[in-house]
Every structure is written in structure tokens, then in C-alpha cells.
Amino acid sequence: MKKLLLLFAVLFISVAAFSQTNSVGVHIYNPSANAQADIKTAVAKAKKEKKHVLIQVGGNWCSWCIAFHNLVDSTATLKKFINANFETVLVNYSKENKNEDVLASLGYPQRFGFPVFLVLDGNGKVLHIQNSSDLETDEIGSNGKKKVGHNVEKIINFLNGWTFKAVDPGTYKIE
Template sequence: MKRLVILLSALFIATTTFSQAKKDGVHIYNPQANAKADIEAAVAKAAKENKHVLVQVGGNWCTWCIAFHNLVDSTATLKKYINDNFETVLVNYSPENKNESVLAGLGYPQRFGFPVFLVLDGKGKVLHIENSSYLETEEVGANGKKKVGHDVKKITAFLKGWTTTAVNPETYKPKAK
């Protein structure tokens, strides 16, 4: 009986330690960051480079936020497309810092859950707020259940619709022959 209690205690401690280490090991979002200053800097840079700003709001507690970040980081074509067309800003939303005043100024995007994406122009105007659930994969796994994660094609289509070229009316004028 003593062995069983010791074994279960050791297993509990190891599991708790591993879970905590895993959670503490994620540092994608910075709760101490000045979101307003980060957004202003990205907007200024985007204006100079004829780009838009892609704001991702989420937190280190959010498995979907981490999964999205990892998907972008591990998909070279998606990462390049984002870097070529957008300045990016990660805005933290967590118990340590909900960035409530910044998010209020952006139209309360947290109403859609996390992660949530915003596209800002080179003046800081919100052009679009994207609910990330629309970007989820429809793939079904071998177990017959829907896979968890986002779809690269859906993400790319969303982003293509919000580049500076896509929203520029001149893009759609007939070309002289």
C-alpha cells in the first residue's frame, strides 16, 4: 500500500511539474508590453513601407493562439506572405494585462474570442476584425472527428483580402489599352 501511495504521489508531482513547466514555457505574448506603443510603432512602419498592420490578440494561456503562432512559424509560405504584406503586433489579453483601453479603441475585438485578428491601415484605422473560428480547418482525422487547428488556405485567403493592394481602388480600374 505504501508503494502505491508513493508511486501515485510521484506521478502526481511529475505531472503537475510538467504541466506547469509547459505552461510557463510559452512566452509568445508579453503581458508587460505597451500594446498602444507597439501598435503605434507598427502603424508608422507600415505607412512607410506601404503595408497594413496585422494585430493578433491572445495570450500565452490560449492553446488556439499558440497553435496559430506555431502554424505561421512553421509554414514558410504563410510566414513570408505575412512578413511581405503586414507589420505584425501581438497584443496580450490575460489576467495580468487585458489591455482593455487599447482593445476598446480597436472596437472590442475580444468579443469574438481568441485569437482574434485585426487589420489596420497605415493611419491606424481598423479595416477589419476577423473571428479566428472562420479560419479553422475542416479536415477530419482518422478517428472521424474534426481536426483542431487553422487552415493555411483560409488564412491566406483572409490575408489576401486585406493587403494594401487589395483595398486600393486603383487596383480595380480598367487598364488602358
Template sequence: MKKLFTILAAILISTAAFSQTKTGGVHIYNPEANAMADLKAATEKAAKANKHVLVQVGGNWCTWCIAFHNLVDTTAVLKQTINDNYEFVLVNWDKDHHNDEAMKFLGFPNRFGYPVFVVLDGKGKVLHIENSAYLETDEIGANGKKKVGHDVKKTISFLKGWTVAAVNPETYKAKAK
């Protein structure tokens, strides 16, 4: 009987701790946002500023999504690259908010997992969908295991590869001497 009480107490404590973590977590995504309105506004703004739109699809439940967001916030070169070249939009996806219309508009990027990145031009055309797994670090930690997180150099390379200038054929024409 004492053993059963101990097991039940452990389950109750762990359940309470889990539910507190869930409600007290980071909230970078707005589940109630109108994703299509946000995408339209960002596209219009991007067109006026000669930028593209960078969409990060994920949710507050996604530790990798939050880690990427934090990496951008704490890495000046990443933040600057995004600010200089993109209008940045977060599109929420969770078990209660699938944003089906936005997912269809974006080409169902969620097939690659989360976070997933979509680059749109100033007209709203999907130029590229990036599986964030390709941006993960290859660094090995002191414990001999692969570090968890995204690589700054890989991310900058991805971002620079999809700027307005990078996809403009005029950028690559030979200059007259």
C-alpha cells in the same frame, strides 16, 4: 482510509503537473508589453512601408493562439504573405493583463474569442476584425473527426483580402489600352 489517501495523492500529483505545465509553457506573447506603444510603432512602420498592420490578440494560455503562431512559423507561404504585406503585432490578453486601452482602440475584438485578428491601415484605422473560427480547417483526420487547427488556404485568402492593394480602389480601375 487507504482510498482517501489514494484520492488525495492523485489530486496532489495532478495539481503539481498542471502548475508545471502552466509555468513551463510557450511564451510568444509578452504580458508586460505596452500594447498601445507596440501598435503605434507598427502603424508608423506600416505607413512608411506601404503595408497594413496585422494584430493577433491572444495569450500564452491560449492553445489556439500558440497553434496559429506555430502554423505561421512553419508555413513558408504564410510567413511570406505576412512579411510582404503586414507589420505583425501580438497583443496579449490574459486574466491579469486585459490591455483595456488597446482593446478599445482595436474595437473590442476579444468579443470573438482568441486568437482574433485585426487589420489596421497605416493611420491606425481598424479595417477588419477576423474571428479566427472562420479560418479553422475542415479536414477530417484518420480517426474520422475534424482536425484541430487553422487552414492555410483560408488564412492566405483572409490575408490577401486585406492587403494595401486589395483595399485600394485604384487596383480595380480598368487599365487604359
């Protein structure tokens, strides 16, 4: 009986410690940010620079959101592509601030889970809402199981279809 109690105690402590390491110290999303103002600023800048706005909705509690953010930060080609073609905004969704009014105005993208990505044009119109599960890797690890994470090529292919140039009718004029 003592061994069983000890086992449960160790298991409880391990789970508690693991869950804290996943969320403590992560400050990618700002629950107190004014998402509407951040989006408005990004839209104005995107319009001026002939770019679109890429919004990533998620939270510091979301391991997939953090993993995506870290993938962009650590992949130079992806980071360069995004910076060249988009103004980016991180919109927080957490118990502290769900940004419900903002997300309602954007078409309830949280219906796809987190992270979820939106592309807005220079007028603030939603052009596309992207479910991030479609961007996950199909790679199989050495253990024979599907690797966890997003695929850089899929991300760039998705974003490439939603750049300013890609949706500009002038791009497709025949002369």
C-alpha cells in the same frame, strides 16, 4: 477506499502537471509590452512600406493562440506572405494585462474569443476584425474526428482580401 484515494491523487497530479506544461515556458506574448506604442510603431512602418498591420490578440495561457503562432512560424509560405504584406503586432490579453484601453479603441475584438485578428491600415484605422474560429481546419483525422488547428489556405484567403493592394482603389481602375 485506498484505491479510490490513490486514483484521485494520480488524477490530480496528472491534471496539475498537464496544465503546467501548457503554460510554463511560453513567452510569445509580453504582458508588460506597451501595446499602444507597438501598434503606433507598426502603423507608421506599414504606411511607409505600403502595407497593413496585422494584430493578433491573445495570451500565453491560450493554446489556440500558441498553436496559431507556431503554425505561422513553421509554414514558410504563410510566414513569407504575412511578412511581405503586413507589419505584425502581438497584443497580450491576460490576467497580468488585459490591455482594456487598447482593445476598446480597436472595437472590442475580444468579443470573438482568442486569438482574434485585426487588420489596420497605414493610418491606424481598423479595416477588419477576424474571428479565428472561421479559420479552423475542416479536415477529418484518421480517427474520424475533426482535426484541431487552423487551415493555412483559409488564413491566406482571409489575409489576401486585406492586403494594401486588395483595398487600394487604384488596383481596380479601368484604363
